[in-house]
Amino acid sequence: MSRPAHKRPEYHKINKDLFVLTYGALVAQLCKDYEKDEDVNRYLDKMGYGIGTRLVEDFLARSCVRRCHSYSEIIDIIAQVAFKMYLGITPSVVCHNSSRNEFSLILDKNPLAEFVEELPAGRSALCYCNLLCGVIRGALEMVHLAADVTFLQDRLKGDSVTEIGITFLKKLDEKKYRRKK
Amino acid sequence: MAVCIAVIAKENYPLYIRSTPTENELKFHYMVHTSLDVVDEKISAMGKALVDQRELYLGLLYPTEDYKVYGYVTNSKVKFVMVVDSSNTALRDNEIRSMFRKLHNSYTDVMCNPFYNPGDRIQSRAFENMVTSMMIQVC
Numbered sequence: 226m227s228r229p230a231h232k233r234p235e236y237h238k239i240n241k242d243l244f245v246l247t248y249g250a251l252v253a254q255l256c257k258d259y260e261k262d263e264d265v266n267r268y269l270d271k272m273g274y275g276i277g278t279r280l281v282e283d284f285l286a287r288s289c290v291r292r293c294h295s296y297s298e299i300i301d302i303i304a305q306v307a308f309k310m311y312l313g314i315t316p317s318v319v320c321h322n323s324s325r326n327e328f329s330l331i332l333d334k335n336p337l338a339e340f341v342e343e344l345p346a347g348r349s350a351l352c353y354c355n356l357l358c359g360v361i362r363g364a365l366e367m368v369h370l371a372a373d374v375t376f377l378q379d380r381l382k383g384d385s386v387t388e389i390g391i392t393f394l395k396k397l398d399e400k401k402y403r404r405k406k
Numbered sequence: 407m408a409v410c411i412a413v414i415a416k417e418n419y420p421l422y423i424r425s426t427p428t429e430n431e432l433k434f435h436y437m438v439h440t441s442l443d444v445v446d447e448k449i450s451a452m453g454k455a456l457v458d459q460r461e462l463y464l465g466l467l468y469p470t471e472d473y474k475v476y477g478y479v480t481n482s483k484v485k486f487v488m489v490v491d492s493s494n495t496a497l498r499d500n501e502i503r504s505m506f507r508k509l510h511n512s513y514t515d516v517m518c519n520p521f522y523n524p525g526d527r528i529q530s531r532a533f534e535n536m537v538t539s540m541m542i543q544v545c
Contacts (some may be wrong), residue, residue, distance in 0.1 A: 242518070249520025256521075340518035342530055 241313075241336065248337050252353060262350035269352070273359020274366075281364035284310065296393050299370070300328045303361065303391075312336055316389075326393040329377060335387050344381050352376045358389065371395045407497075408505070408540050409473065410434040410489040413513065415525060416482065418442055422528040424537055425489075438487045441467045441475045445485050448477070462510075463503050478506040486510070505540055512536045 255265045288306050293299045297320060304316045314334055321327040337354050344351050352358070358374040365372045371394040378384035410425035425434040444467040464477035469492065478486040486509050490497060516522055516530045 246518060246520070249518070253520040340515060341520065342532055345521040 245337060245339050248356070249340065251356075252351075256345075256348060256351070262348055266350075266352045266355045269355035270359040270362070273356035273361075274363035275359075276356070277360035277363025277365075278367050280311070280360060281367045284364070296326055296328070299365075300330070300391065304330055307364075321390075328391050330389045330391065332387040332389070335380065338381055338387075341381060349382065352379065353381050354379075354387070361389070361391065365391075365393075407494060407542070408488050408490050410438065410487075411509070411537050411540065412438045412487045413509075413528060414438070414442060414485040414487065416484060417525075421484070421526075422533070422537075424534075424541070426541055434489060437470070437473065437475060437489055441477060441487050442485070444468055444475075445477045445479060445487070449479060463506060465499075476502050476506070478510070480510065480513075484513070486513075508536060508540070 252265070252269070255268055259265050259268070284307055288302075288310065290302050290306060293302065297318075300318050300320075304318050308330075309315050314332060314336060316330040316332045319329045319331060321329060335354060337357070341353060344353065355376065358376065362372055362374045365374075373390075373392040373394060375390050376388070377390040378386055378388035380387045410423070412423040413421045415421050420438070423435060423438065425431050445464060448464050448467075462478055462480060464479060467475045467477045467487075469475070472492055473489050474492055476488045476490065478488075480486075486506055488502070488505065488509075490502075512530075512533045513528075516528055516533050517524065519530065522528075522530070
């Protein structure tokens with residue numbers, strides 16, 4: 226009758242198609258509501274930001290990651306733990322500059338855009354997965370790291386891979402104790 | 407090897423129709439159009455029996471001297487019509503069924519595209535490639 230001391234959090238699963246179709250319906254509806262691609266991108270980013278600020282708590286609770294000491298460790302955790310946990314893919318990480326605050330995540334397969342072959346006519350500037358950028362930005366901000374997250378390459382726009390660029394803006398403060406993503 | 411493949415919407419207008427370019431396209435359009443009557447006849451005939459037993463594959467709709475026309479209807483009343491060369495006797499029923507299944511799967515993928523509105527003409531490249539592979543498939 227006694228409860229186990231440490232119960233693993235349950236992963237409730239849903240059908241991937243349902244999730245992908247829901248995201249697609251969201252983007253399609255935003256496209257109908259707003260004429261300009263920039264507006265759609267901006268609202269997707271805002272929505273993603275709201276999701277990211279909440280999702281990071283769930284992520285930190287489930288994954289029990291250790292404290293990070295550098296930006297590259299943070300990026301590795303985002304790529305290998307967070308993406309794997311929530312989207313089931315593991316993007317590869319590329320570092321762009323010597324001061325080690327600009328990184329890219331290269332996704333060769335994007336599950337959110339599985340059924341979308343190409344962007345509709347007249348929507349060539351649309352970042353279909355801009356929600357992901359907002360999620361990453363919101364999550365990093367909740368652990369007190371300001372970052373700029375954008376799409377550098379997008380397969381839907383004709384590039385060979387999908388690339389998300391993350392640029393950390395403020396210097397990492399190691400003296401204060403806090404859990405870092 | 408199919409010479410003409412058509413996808414017809416519930417309201418009986420074509421969503422996608424393609425025939426091998428060497429032949430007279432209008433003739434195939436006409437054949438597909440006339441086959442729709444046969445499709446409706448088969449659907450209504452089957453409707454009297456239990457709906458559960460209704461199969462999606464309709465089989466040979468009607469033969470002409472040069473061609474044979476096969477039909478397949480989905481539960482959402484979208485019809486696939488395929489015209490094959492009569493001289494191609496190597497094509498068995500199973501192969502026609504599998505071709506229709508592939509068509510149905512590709513059509514489902516087109517429907518899942520959030521930017522595709524049901525009732526629009528099908529312009530998906532993946533669908534075109536699949537149809538091309540069926541038409542130039544050498545038996």
